Amino acid sequence: MLVHDSFALPDDVISQFEASSGIDVTFTPVGDAGTLVNQLALSAGAPLGDAVYGIDNTFASRAVASGALAEYVSPGATDSVSGELTAIDYSDVCFNIDLAAFDSTLPAPVSFDDLLKPEYAGLVSVSNPTTSSPGLALLLATYATYGDGWEDYWRALRDNDLEVTAGWSDTYFVDFSAPNYGGDFPIVLSYASSPPSEVIDGSPTTAALLDTCFRQVEYAGVLEGAANPTAAQAVVDWMLSDEVQSALPDSMYVYPVSPTASIPSEWLEYAPLSDQPIMIDPATIDAERDTLLRAWTEIVIDGQ
């Protein structure tokens, strides 16, 4: 199974499946979500594996269009794309804040609009959407929120001294001023599920801004030309089992799609999902993605 670089599941969950099904599974990390889909497209017909996990809704239509996927949706699926991709988990990409940086004199921001205010100048770090999937999610979220005004929003954000890194790990682990990292930026792009990891001695040190959330869905599928399609289907089905679904929050910081999976208690307390996440259908994303990315690069990177 081809996976993205953030893939992780407990060893005992995997070995349990291997023992009960008689299938040996090798997980091959291919790169971030974007690279994963590009590699699928470049190797369509002669796949690097039998199954894939980690294609998200921002790239789903590219994977479908490339012809790299075989027709299969797991019987237990709650959501699917084009009869080829089975939804496995979801998460909300939102701004996170360092709680210690804000008080009554400098209140915490709430919305996208707030980030344009002069008092938040030089406090925001995001990831480049060309090379990072949460970065792309944020770009899409602003596009959905502002429509044609999205370019002006980014111009204003850029002029408010915005920091842009190549990837989420630089934004979060290097730039974030939360106590665990000690960077210089109290407002960074991350996930609604990030705060539980930053709870120190029972009290949260960070929070997600739930009005800025883009709903990201991750899918699994069987590859066209797979050497062992039956086993590939079994592995996709297994990704929806309660064992895997209940392990997802702790292993990959995402919410399970299965309603019967268990969610850790600190998630219920510190990682609430957005009530009204921003959602765009894959076809719109596919139609606009490249144009948005080019325009974004010209505005934010080239400073036009």
Add this chain to the structure above:
Amino acid sequence: MFKNASRGTVAAFAAAVPVAFLAVFFVWPLLVTARSAIDGAGIAGQDTTISVRALGVAAITTLGLASAGTGLTLIIGLPAVWALNRRRWRGSRLVAALLTAPFVLPTVVVALAFLTVRRDVMPFLGAWHGIPAIIAALAFFNVAVVLRTVGPALSSLDERLVAAAQTLGASPRHVTMRIIWPAVRRAVGGASAVTFLFCSTSFGLVLVLGGTRVQTLETAAYIELTAFLDLRGAAIIALIQACLIVLVTIVTSRLTRRPVGSTTQTSPVRIAATRKNSFGIIAGLSPAVVLVAVPMVTLVIRSLTGAHGATFASYRALWQGDGAGASLGQSIVTSLWLAVVAAVVASTIGVCATAAAALDPRARWVRAATVGPLAVSSVVVGVALLIGLAVPLRSWGQSTTVVLLIAAQALVATPLVVRVLAPALDAIDPRQYAAAATLGASPFKVVVHVIAPRMRAAITSAIGLAFAVAVGEFGASVFLARPGSPTLPTAIVRLLSKPGADNIAAASAGAVVLALLAGTAMIVADMTRKEVRR
């Protein structure tokens, strides 16, 4: 050596090998790339959306970085050349060897070293999106070019001219401007030209140190493929880069023509350094020594530092997978055998090309043509192989990837092989062939008994050099290597994009291993080459 007819036949057979190789793996892919730049569409059906403006910005950035890199190289390199060569002093050879060593290091190693310096020692290198770090890394590589090119010119300066001028009352400034500068001017011009060329094809450095904020033509081509999957856009950029480099080469080759007359002598008399000179020597050398030593030392320290202090853990961890994928150890093995095969292929092609050129003047163009891949940069080679062969043949599966990786590494290494072999072959006295042939030796026997023994050392040296280049090859390999089985340089760069101190320590350990592999091969190559001279 042979009768004319058989000589021509042997030359034709020898020439056929490099011609076939270049036609299949270089010319054809370039033609396909050119065609897809003109009328191709993306692989998932979409057309290119790259803008002319973005291309312009990338071209200007490429030239701007190359100019800045060349400038810094001269600022740091020229005082070092002066300090090493104007006066004779004990230890100068050792320092020169230390300062020229970086040139053989793979770009990935140097990029990682400067990334570490930026993080741990000198944060200011990270300002303006890491541009200072890129320029410093460019100088790190190319100070060696200045030392190797300008050094001989300066050290063979006829000291009697200087003494005569001083006796006649010339001021130090006058001596510098009227005697020393004319003697080294052409060498400085040549070094600048070569440096500029290397700087404009420094893909790995810009990619790792510039993140996504600094975009040269080469990194733009990479982004087109990895982010947009836009084959046509990448093809267009690759062709612009190829044209730019060929243009730069044409302009610079005019600057580097050999001087007609010179003020140098064959066995120069150099004056020993006095205590008075030592301040100047130290001042001249320190910037270069700092530039070269700090990154390498920092990289080694980093590879020995884990989350909890000093440890060999990251070297031990080289052979443990990260639970999900191939370990760095596996990519070391992959890189080793790919590079060995590529070195043998490159040497075979190099031998055939040089032999053909030596046997028949009409085949000289074949030898010249082997320089082509180097002349258009390794990124262009990688993009062309991807678009011209890998994508059309993708249903052939894994074996195509291996063949293309070997071809890419061999293409990039062959020009250097030819550079080593050509002088060695030219050094064989043609009368020896004639004597052997007169005494009844067949062409085959002449090759085995006359040419082979004299070329053995040169061939060994060429294989070593080719291996060093192949094992560190990044620019072309990154477009071709499969994610499941990366080469060592591509694995190192991928590790860098993962969070965590452990990954950075592992990447550093991998980089140290890579530096040792390339370095050892170069030392072996250098030792056999010196034997050749003796």
